[in-house]
Amino acid sequence: xxxxxxxxxxxxNITGHTVxxxxxxxxxxxxPQPVIQGRYAYFGDSYIPRLxxxxxxxxxxxxxxxxxxxxxxxxxxxxxxxxxxxxxSELGVSALxxxxxxxxxxxxxxxLKNQNRERIRESQNRQSFLSSKSNAVTNDSGRxxxxxxxxxxxxxxxxxxxxxxxxxxxxxxxxxxxxLLSIIEHFKRVLRSEL
Amino acid sequence: xATEMVFELNTDKSVVVENGSSQRVVELRIKAPLKxxxxxxxPLNLALVIDRSGSMxxxxxxxxxxxxxxxxxxxxxxxxxxxVAYDDEVNRIFPSVRLxxxxxxxxxxxxxxxxxxxxxxxxxxxxxxxxxxxxxxxxNGLNRALLxxxxxxxxxxxxxxxxxxxxxxxxxxxxxxxxLGIGMDFDHFLLENMADKGGGNYYFIEDAPSIxxxxxKELSELLDITARAVEIVVRNPSGTRVQVCGGWQSRVxxxxxxIQLGDLASAQEKRVYxxxxxxxxxxxxxxxxxxxxxxxGEQDQLFESTAGLEFAxxxxxxxxxxxxxxxxxxxxxxxxxxxxxxEALIMEREGRRSxxxxxLRRRTQVNSPYLSRNDVSSYEALSQRMEHGMDxxxxxxxxxNGNLRRRMREQ
Numbered sequence: 320x321x322x323x324x325x326x327x328x329x330x331x332n333i334t335g336h337t338v339x340x341x342x343x344x345x346x347x348x349x350x351p352q353p354v355i356q357g358r359y360a361y362f363g364d365s366y367i368p369r370l371x372x373x374x375x376x377x378x379x380x381x382x383x384x385x386x387x388x389x390x391x392x393x394x395x396x397x398x399x400x401x402x403x404x405x406x407x408s409e410l411g412v413s414a415l416x417x418x419x420x421x422x423x424x425x426x427x428x429x430x431l432k433n434q435n436r437e438r439i440r441e442s443q444n445r446q447s448f449l450s451s452k453s454n455a456v457t458n459d460s461g462r463x464x465x466x467x468x469x470x471x472x473x474x475x476x477x478x479x480x481x482x483x484x485x486x487x488x489x490x491x492x493x494x495x496x497x498x499l500l501s502i503i504e505h506f507k508r509v510l511r512s513e514l
Numbered sequence: 515x516a517t518e519m520v521f522e523l524n525t526d527k528s529v530v531v532e533n534g535s536s537q538r539v540v541e542l543r544i545k546a547p548l549k550x551x552x553x554x555x556x557p558l559n560l561a562l563v564i565d566r567s568g569s570m571x572x573x574x575x576x577x578x579x580x581x582x583x584x585x586x587x588x589x590x591x592x593x594x595x596x597x598v599a600y601d602d603e604v605n606r607i608f609p610s611v612r613l614x615x616x617x618x619x620x621x622x623x624x625x626x627x628x629x630x631x632x633x634x635x636x637x638x639x640x641x642x643x644x645x646x647x648x649x650x651x652x653x654n655g656l657n658r659a660l661l662x663x664x665x666x667x668x669x670x671x672x673x674x675x676x677x678x679x680x681x682x683x684x685x686x687x688x689x690x691x692x693x694l695g696i697g698m699d700f701d702h703f704l705l706e707n708m709a710d711k712g713g714g715n716y717y718f719i720e721d722a723p724s725i726x727x728x729x730x731k732e733l734s735e736l737l738d739i740t741a742r743a744v745e746i747v748v749r750n751p752s753g754t755r756v757q758v759c760g761g762w763q764s765r766v767x768x769x770x771x772x773i774q775l776g777d778l779a780s781a782q783e784k785r786v787y788x789x790x791x792x793x794x795x796x797x798x799x800x801x802x803x804x805x806x807x808x809x810x811g812e813q814d815q816l817f818e819s820t821a822g823l824e825f826a827x828x829x830x831x832x833x834x835x836x837x838x839x840x841x842x843x844x845x846x847x848x849x850x851x852x853x854x855x856x857e858a859l860i861m862e863r864e865g866r867r868s869x870x871x872x873x874l875r876r877r878t879q880v881n882s883p884y885l886s887r888n889d890v891s892s893y894e895a896l897s898q899r900m901e902h903g904m905d906x907x908x909x910x911x912x913x914x915n916g917n918l919r920r921r922m923r924e925q
Contacts, residue, residue, distance in 0.1 A: 422648075422687060423644070423647075423648035423651060423684060423687035423688060423689055424645070424648040424649055424651075426648075426683060426684065426687060427641050427644050427645045427648055427684070428645070430641055430671075430680055431638070431641050431642070431645070
């Protein structure tokens with residue numbers, strides 16, 4: 320299917336932004352450069368959800384720098400999803416207040432998720448502090464209930480339920496934290512529903 | 515037959531100064547309908563959230579377990595209960611279930627198995643309890659989390675303002691929160707704020723053996739509720755301002771000032787006081803104050819009732835000479851002085867002792883014409899203790915007595 324192409328004024332009309340704002344976002348790197356054909360610049364469909372998501376992140380008082388970081392980490396398909404999604408907390412924005420349209424279940428999930436994310440971040444900071452400390456002090460036995468060390472790799476142990484543990488190495492934890500969080504939540508949910 | 519909800523408005527004087535400003539005291543009196551008949555009740559959907567951090571170990575946890583067993587006994591098959599315990603981790607001891615005989619036995623076993631652990635993830639425990647309720651939310655029922663703790667929130671969300679905000683958001687989504695603080699180490703302002711914002715009650719439990727009695731009190735109130743989600747909307751005209759006394763949760767929007775009273779038990783009565791600031795113009799037209807109250811009844815039916823006050827515009831001297839409703843003023847100063855004491859107690863805890871003393875002393879003096887002699891001397895004594903610095907028991911019990919007064923709750 321042929322993608323729709325819009326001129327800047329049309330895009331402004333559709334999305335409720337001014338032409339000036341759209342130009343400004345392009346300058347700031349929030350929007351990619353359009354296709355130039357002759358005298359006109361043409362913008363594809365993907366600009367619409369992108370502008371919508373930018374607006375929502377702005378409404379959550381996020382600085383442009385942070386918005387750019389988020390947009391850079393997403394592909395067009397994800398941007399389209401997030402532009403419509405009620406809950407944006409997965410984007411790692413703790414300042415985001417859950418939207419008023421969320422029901423009680425969604426609201427609590429979003430607050431808990433943000434809280435867990437903070438805790439992982441805190442424990443990562445603590446861990447890196449610990450490891451820098453153990454490098455400095457020789458003969459540190461590395462005594463820590465949450466850590467298993469083996470050939471320089473550090474592992475985190477997460478108890479899903481009594482008798483079931485998940486072991487993740489620290490580097491994967493910091494790189495894939497978000498995915499792992501949802502996996503852990505999912506596991507816990509499944510295990511709970513067995514009760 | 516169920517009686518209707520009673521709703522009345524009164525004021526200290528029914529006049530205001532023409533072409534000038536005046537302040538009136540307005541009293542809103544609400545009485546919940548009588549229970550329709552024995553045996554009917556709103557279904558309860560509760561979560562018991564129990565702090566099992568290290569400090570709860572021993573007698574406190576022991577009595578918490580007993581209280582939980584008691585709660586199980588008081589509920590019937592139309593009710594649901596979830597059990598959550600937390601230290602630095604959160605455990606769903608038992609997911610939300612209906613109180614069938616079988617579940618009842620399993621719940622009792624689960625309660626016996628709660629043991630104490632590490633530090634205090636208050637937010638995680640509380641939110642998990644709310645989650646259990648949310649997932650099984652009963653539309654026409656009473657959905658409430660009961661949070662029992664003896665400590666400070668030191669893991670998870672620890673900011674009192676943020677916790678209060680979430681409590682109010684959950685309240686708007688139909689889940690209320692009651693908080694119960696035990697011992698001397700919890701933050702009474704935090705727990706009171708969560709209950710205020712969360713549309714539930716706050717309790718200070720001095721010693722472990724009283725836990726059961728307090729749970730009994732909360733439960734019997736819940737079992738007796740005949741008006742849910744009571745809300746007052748004060749539609750004050752432009753050029754006037756409304757201040758809500760007593761620390762009730764309120765917000766202002768285009769339609770007026772909304773005051774949340776939470777849930778009221780059969781024939782329970784609340785009086786809410788407003789300071790009403792009026793700047794009247796020279797037109798001489800009376801100032802009208804319409805007020806609306808709404809609530810949900812036992813059968814989920816909507817109660818709605820309106821009342822209004824009319825203030826005639828008069829000259830300065832006529833306003834000064836107009837007769838005062840003395841009985842109303844005597845009731846008002848009880849709340850107003852308790853409000854001042856509440857504020858002063860916050861200052862005292864922050865170490866601003868002389869400011870705390872001055873604030874309370876001044877308000878006591880202003881209100882003394884209507885305050886009982888007993889109250890004047892006990893507030894005098896309290897302000898002196900503030901000056902010297904209070905011990906934790908005095909802080910908590912003075913604060914709690916204030917809460918009971920401001921909310922017109924029984925001792």
